[in-house]
Amino acid sequence: MAEDGKIKRVSIVISKGSLEGVYPGLIMANGARMEGIEASIFFTFFGLDAVTKKRMKKLKVATVGNPAMHMPTLLGMLPGMSAFATSMMKKEIEKLDIPPVDEFIEMFHDAGGELYVCKATVELFHLNKEDFCDEVDAILTVGQFYEKSAGAQIIFT
Amino acid sequence: MAEDGKIKRVSIVISKGSLEGVYPGLIMANGARMEGIEASIFFTFFGLDAVTKKRMKKLKVATVGNPAMHMPTLLGMLPGMSAFATSMMKKEIEKLDIPPVDEFIEMFHDAGGELYVCKATVELFHLNKEDFCDEVDAILTVGQFYEKSAGAQIIFT
Amino acid sequence: MAEDGKIKRVSIVISKGSLEGVYPGLIMANGARMEGIEASIFFTFFGLDAVTKKRMKKLKVATVGNPAMHMPTLLGMLPGMSAFATSMMKKEIEKLDIPPVDEFIEMFHDAGGELYVCKATVELFHLNKEDFCDEVDAILTVGQFYEKSAGAQIIFT
Numbered sequence: 001m002a003e004d005g006k007i008k009r010v011s012i013v014i015s016k017g018s019l020e021g022v023y024p025g026l027i028m029a030n031g032a033r034m035e036g037i038e039a040s041i042f043f044t045f046f047g048l049d050a051v052t053k054k055r056m057k058k059l060k061v062a063t064v065g066n067p068a069m070h071m072p073t074l075l076g077m078l079p080g081m082s083a084f085a086t087s088m089m090k091k092e093i094e095k096l097d098i099p100p101v102d103e104f105i106e107m108f109h110d111a112g113g114e115l116y117v118c119k120a121t122v123e124l125f126h127l128n129k130e131d132f133c134d135e136v137d138a139i140l141t142v143g144q145f146y147e148k149s150a151g152a153q154i155i156f157t
Numbered sequence: 158m159a160e161d162g163k164i165k166r167v168s169i170v171i172s173k174g175s176l177e178g179v180y181p182g183l184i185m186a187n188g189a190r191m192e193g194i195e196a197s198i199f200f201t202f203f204g205l206d207a208v209t210k211k212r213m214k215k216l217k218v219a220t221v222g223n224p225a226m227h228m229p230t231l232l233g234m235l236p237g238m239s240a241f242a243t244s245m246m247k248k249e250i251e252k253l254d255i256p257p258v259d260e261f262i263e264m265f266h267d268a269g270g271e272l273y274v275c276k277a278t279v280e281l282f283h284l285n286k287e288d289f290c291d292e293v294d295a296i297l298t299v300g301q302f303y304e305k306s307a308g309a310q311i312i313f314t
Numbered sequence: 315m316a317e318d319g320k321i322k323r324v325s326i327v328i329s330k331g332s333l334e335g336v337y338p339g340l341i342m343a344n345g346a347r348m349e350g351i352e353a354s355i356f357f358t359f360f361g362l363d364a365v366t367k368k369r370m371k372k373l374k375v376a377t378v379g380n381p382a383m384h385m386p387t388l389l390g391m392l393p394g395m396s397a398f399a400t401s402m403m404k405k406e407i408e409k410l411d412i413p414p415v416d417e418f419i420e421m422f423h424d425a426g427g428e429l430y431v432c433k434a435t436v437e438l439f440h441l442n443k444e445d446f447c448d449e450v451d452a453i454l455t456v457g458q459f460y461e462k463s464a465g466a467q468i469i470f471t
Binding site: 010030 | 178216217299300311
Binding site: 013015016017018019021044045046049059060061062064065066082120123124141142143145146147149150151152153154156 | 318319320321324334337338341342344345346348349351376378379380381382383406407410412467469470471
């Protein structure tokens with residue numbers, strides 16, 4: 001934090017793999033870069049899906065377990081309902097000129113944002129560096145994450 | 158942060174719309190005001206329900222997708238089960254002298270707390286300023302949120 | 315925060331009671347201690363299960379409401395599916411030499427980590443100090459939590 005209290009660096013943690021779990025972190029990280037604030041994202045647990053080549057284009061909206069979806073549980077469970085909600089949300093997001101997850105990550109990286117994945121999770125899910133998109137800068141331990149977060153606001157999403 | 162490290166301002170983000178997703182942020186924001194700590198709340202994504210006139214009195218407890226509810230999934234799915242759990246939690250919360258969401262927000266605002274909603278989400282859900290309760294001070298972009306958070310601890314709930 | 319911006323204290327909040335909701339906070343808190351960073355954990359809402367004697371060995375993975383589980387909702391709902399996913403995750407976590415929750419908490423406490431539970435939640439769920447494992451140092455109000463968090467990064471998980 002600068003002397004005047006202004007935020008000069010944010011270190012965003014993305015820990016969820018649903019579409020509505022990934023976007024808030026991406027939007028907050030990108031919004032920081034737009035203001036000239038340094039920003040990095042640390043993907044951990046299910047959040048890894050957002051930078052995993054095979055999955056990053058297929059993130060889905062959760063239609064059960066979230067009463068704010070205003071959808072009865074039995075309806076939310078129907079096969080195809082998550083795909084439907086996902087398709088709806090993607091269209092709405094596109095209308096706001098917010099890019100799909102893979103393009104958003106590319107854009108954030110091009111704007112100088114840093115992208116890291118959590119070492120313990122990589123091992124937990126038996127993944128390798130090659131499973132991730134090219135924009136991922138490094139695999140970090142939690143200790144290294146704290147080092148990279150010096151002077152930053154950590155925001156766990 | 159003051160020189161002695163004491164927290165002097167918190168900037169709470171509420172991103173969920175279930176009753177158990179909204180209360181932790183409200184309680185942490187209000188608890189800060191009670192201690193003389195400056196506090197603001199930034200509502201984003203499903204969190205907007207907590208300050209949307211039509212919805213803020215109708216927030217529900219999620220009875221599926223949360224094993225800590227100690228309720229079998231099949232039971233949690235029954236129509237009416239979420240309403241039942243919601244009614245139970247509201248009663249317990251009332252016993253602790255914690256007000257319902259709408260009154261809690263009014264109380265927080267009267268105590269000098271600031272309330273903001275996220276511009277991108279407002280557009281995503283096709284809402285207008287008039288859809289929100291009177292206590293909402295402004296609709297902010299993510300960049301403006303960071304400006305308002307100067308000197309604050311950001312807590313994303 | 316030290317003058318060079320290095321993180322010297324973290325104050326982790328654990329608010330969820332599922333296995334995948336508890337581990338990220340434990341791993342981040344423990345990772346901090348390993349680096350010589352002061353660390354405390356504040357358990358609130360469903361997170362209390364992680365330090366409640368009767369429940370801390372029985373935390374489960376949520377198999378519905380999380381599309382990142384890559385499991386169809388109808389399959390995730392089957393009785394026994396959460397137990398199966400829980401057993402799988404526990405095995406994988408064990409392979410990484412990450413201990414079960416109860417041992418993890420003991421280890422963290424032995425390493426000088428502080429453990430607190432939220433007073434309002436204790437009352438909400440009608441619990442007493444005796445319901446918690448011995449490692450819990452105190453029951454704190456939100457105001458006391460902020461005092462203990464002086465100079466720390468608050469990370470809400």
